[in-house]
Amino acid sequence: MRENLDPKTRLMDGNDMFRRLADPDLLTRLTKAHEPFIAILTCSDARVDPAKVFNLSLGDAFVVRTAGNTASDPSVLGSLEYAVDCLEVKALLVLGHTECGAVKATYECADPGNLDGALKDIECAKSKLDIADAKDHALVAESNVRLQLRKLGDTSTIIRDAMTRGELVMFGAVLDIGTGAVKFI
Ligand SMILES: [Zn+2]
Numbered sequence: 001m002r003e004n005l006d007p008k009t010r011l012m013d014g015n016d017m018f019r020r021l022a023d024p025d026l027l028t029r030l031t032k033a034h035e036p037f038i039a040i041l042t043c044s045d046a047r048v049d050p051a052k053v054f055n056l057s058l059g060d061a062f063v064v065r066t067a068g069n070t071a072s073d074p075s076v077l078g079s080l081e082y083a084v085d086c087l088e089v090k091a092l093l094v095l096g097h098t099e100c101g102a103v104k105a106t107y108e109c110a111d112p113g114n115l116d117g118a119l120k121d122i123e124c125a126k127s128k129l130d131i132a133d134a135k136d137h138a139l140v141a142e143s144n145v146r147l148q149l150r151k152l153g154d155t156s157t158i159i160r161d162a163m164t165r166g167e168l169v170m171f172g173a174v175l176d177i178g179t180g181a182v183k184f185i
Contacts, residue, residue: 071152
């Protein structure tokens with residue numbers, strides 16, 4: 001059982017398998033060009049893997065992952081701006097998900113430590129909902145996606161200008177962990 005291997009051995013075995021299955025022509029092409037068609041800001045949650053959820057190939061998506069898929073850290077915004085400005089992605093997706101630990105932490109976590117900025121964003125997203133909806137974690141996750149989309153457009157001149165020029169579209173979505181279905185919003 002691979003699950004019983006120590007973490008490093010499990011990764012080494014996995015990489016052996018990856019190399020056996022990988023298309024050498026694709027790998028060669030990827031050394032010559034980095035041309036993702038989309039940038040995705042999503043959660044670090046291990047159950048949320050954009051490449052698997054959207055059946056993407058290596059090289060298709062430029063992915064930035066943070067707990068709670070928030071753009072509050074400057075390096076997150078800078079990474080997405082790099083994708084828009086230098087890699088010229090055609091779309092930017094903010095992908096939230098159900099059962100999000102960062103959303104749950106806003107109800108439970110006494111000391112968020114360095115996650116403070118992310119949790120403040122989610123609290124803000126919660127405040128946009130009425131009292132009943134603010135108790136529904138999935139609705140809070142969706143509200144947080146809308147908030148991040150607004151923040152990206154408001155904060156980044158690079159992103160806003162690309163959208164104004166018609167070179168970038170931005171949209172949000174929420175992944176249902178239980179069904180694998182993605183609801184675009
Ligand atoms: Zn999450």
